[in-house]
Amino acid sequence: MTVHMEKTLPLFMETIRKIKSYEEALGVLYWDLRTGAPRKGMDARSEAIGNLSGDMFKLQTSEELGANLADLERPEAFAQLSEIEQRLVTETRKDYDRSVKIPPKLYQEYVVLAAQSENKWEEAKANNDYAAFQPYLEKVIDYTQQFIDLWGAKATRYDTLLDQYEPGMTTAELDRVFGGLREQLVPLVSAIAESPHKPDTSFLQQTFSKAAQKDYSLFILGQMGYDFEAGRLDESVHPFATGLNPGDVRITTRYLENDVTSALFGTIHEGGHALYEQNIMSELIGTPLCTGTSMGIHESQSRFWENVIGRSKPFWERYYADLQQRFPGQLTVPVDSFYSATNVVEPSLIRIEADELTYNLHIIIRYEIEKLIFNGGAKASELPEIWNAKYKEYLGVEPASNAEGVLQDVHWSGGMFGYFPSYSLGNMYAAQIADTMERELPDFWSLVGRGELHPIKDWLTERIYKYGKLRTPSELINAVTGKSLDSSYLVRYLENKYKQIYKL
């Protein structure tokens, strides 16, 4: 190692570890805000978050960090770095360039705009008034277009946005996988809608004690191998998982007395996110590689646990009795009926209430619209009409109002374009990974049926979790499954499952 590098590498490491410390602190501040921080402290808290975020941004964009990066990127220096160090340099360079390419003044204007726009969206949704929101959405799109110009367009302009959440993902690839998905799922959804067999869900219309729900949530998390010495379960209005570091990965859920499945599947979902973050190798702690490699892969883990495992028949053959026991006299239907009732498919208008199958069509609609905006020149004024037409075409339903149509999601108001595809990428990755797991883990479904979930967690740890951001999403899916992303696994999984439930 050259004398030069002996100085640069520790300085570089010190800076990225310090950035991670700020992320940890900000993570706790946000977690706290969402789990019971008192209302009247909001202003001071916002100021604290603003000041810390500003100081973190200074660290992330400092000339010193730029100089250290440039020094470590010299071919003769880079060659001497370990694999982890090389990835750290590459990853930090990517973040650094993304941050320094936006002039601070432009970024500040945008932050203010995004906050106003989110407020306006909330109002507009409540009043079903798209016209009031449209000018804000136009401005948010306009700023996003400027960011694409500054960052540089990839193969298409929308690809630049996708890359933020799913590194390396392209419009071309999404067209391929979402195209296949849409073609297969639209007829399946129609067939289900027309099936005379409808699972009976009436027994779910009861009041279920919150305390018992909480007890069961804790029990299931333990069964999944969630480490309570490296996390905690709290309540919040919108469930979430936050990985401060692998030794502190917190999840929240929400207990609804009139819906026993909400907290149940919500907890398993967030638990899946948490298992990923709890099991990242210790060598990555304190670095930007100590997190999931992409939103799509992260979502594959929450959805693998929630849907593939948690909504499977073997899972309930094992765990239904434990659930019944916690609600004496309330869950008297046989396990098959419970299984069917928690897997009802119904084309609907609202994404966050959608089932595992139709969910993907909600996402494809949003993907196609985002692509139209950034690659096709669609205007904000045209979106309600485009939205409604696509819902009619893919799901056979039409929003009666923009509030339950184009205004339903918060994402666009805050400029989160390119994020939606992650949800269905997660479903596709999950099904593809499950296919490999079924072949490689002996008696996979018997394990689930016996409640031996730890070998499954261990398998995922060895193949996925431990790497954190050390592998890109496409490296990972290829290494785990031997193939690049392929929508046919998800199609096959959904067809097998739902043709059986709906007797098609």
Add this chain to the structure above:
Amino acid sequence: MTVHMEKTLPLFMETIRKIKSYEEALGVLYWDLRTGAPRKGMDARSEAIGNLSGDMFKLQTSEELGANLADLERPEAFAQLSEIEQRLVTETRKDYDRSVKIPPKLYQEYVVLAAQSENKWEEAKANNDYAAFQPYLEKVIDYTQQFIDLWGAKATRYDTLLDQYEPGMTTAELDRVFGGLREQLVPLVSAIAESPHKPDTSFLQQTFSKAAQKDYSLFILGQMGYDFEAGRLDESVHPFATGLNPGDVRITTRYLENDVTSALFGTIHEGGHALYEQNIMSELIGTPLCTGTSMGIHESQSRFWENVIGRSKPFWERYYADLQQRFPGQLTVPVDSFYSATNVVEPSLIRIEADELTYNLHIIIRYEIEKLIFNGGAKASELPEIWNAKYKEYLGVEPASNAEGVLQDVHWSGGMFGYFPSYSLGNMYAAQIADTMERELPDFWSLVGRGELHPIKDWLTERIYKYGKLRTPSELINAVTGKSLDSSYLVRYLENKYKQIYKL
């Protein structure tokens, strides 16, 4: 306002507000650690706290802040500042000088030493091995002596330490007030010890549901006027209050099933601290003046609410029924018996278990020993003997071991010399303030007896709370009571109360 100041004042304000933001963030991180943060996240959390504390220290000691202070301190500039701005400059100057006078290397050595010393103390206490701790205590004393040299000795060397916690407090004044206190209390304690009348406490030996204790704690906090939209009640091993900002003042308590009074009085105590912090005027938010003016005044509020109000007979005449109701069939003794049982006086060895009366003698002993160390040259090796002799003299008890003697408190191991007097200052301030309140608030004890506590909170807000650190402790006590600190109020209060209970 000069052109110069137009630039300096905003820069100064920006820096001190940013320091406050770091304090808020660190406050949340510590609160989180003490209320349930997972064990395995400790290392990453410590690193985050270290990094943020380091950056805060850089802000607190920056040359820029020093230059801005110097500019604002020019007489022609200072004269143009508002009262609050002037106090901000004075207070910040004090903190600044205190911080910059210690060379960073010396301070870092000391931080490491203090951590080691606290660990050693814990071990030594567990093993009753003063000899193992003594060399660490010697080093901590040695560093503290160096700090006194660097900060500069005031009238006495110990005064420099006192000033950290009770600005302006001196050995001369403490000698005066503690002298008076000791002279009066030692015979009173003896008389009580010899009294044949002993309150019956046997009915307290029961199991009290934690849920009902929590419910009652929340009820009493509400009665006191604690604002739950500006705070929350949690559990921790050692109860504490933390004021992040007036809109977010959190308290914790600890529920013991075998002791219903522990959480009860603990909650009222921390609630008193919290009322102070919740009611600081909004003009001080985000500045170093937005906190209690001293440890002694802060402690006066926790002790006023816990002891003067919470252990009074009128209080229980109003609130005993509510307590009985929460523990059906368990609290059947009349209110007078309950009142007496919660006011038992017993000379004992352990400070934190001491009653309201003898507590002061525990403090006076520590004060006299600290004074001997820093003004009298007492050596660490001599402390056990000095300790035991004073306990014998003032309390009539002798520790059987150093573990229940000189090793009982953590404070000295971490270098907190000068802090102990705050506790008894709190008792003296509280009694003196109560005396004024009794005269100025019409029917003071009738208000308590009717559970109308809000006028009391409002009175304290107007006279004390709202000022935060805008008034010094001595300005405050003079303004509120028309007199400087005087131990006779506490003596009179204790004599009246305990002569009645013990029929002396």
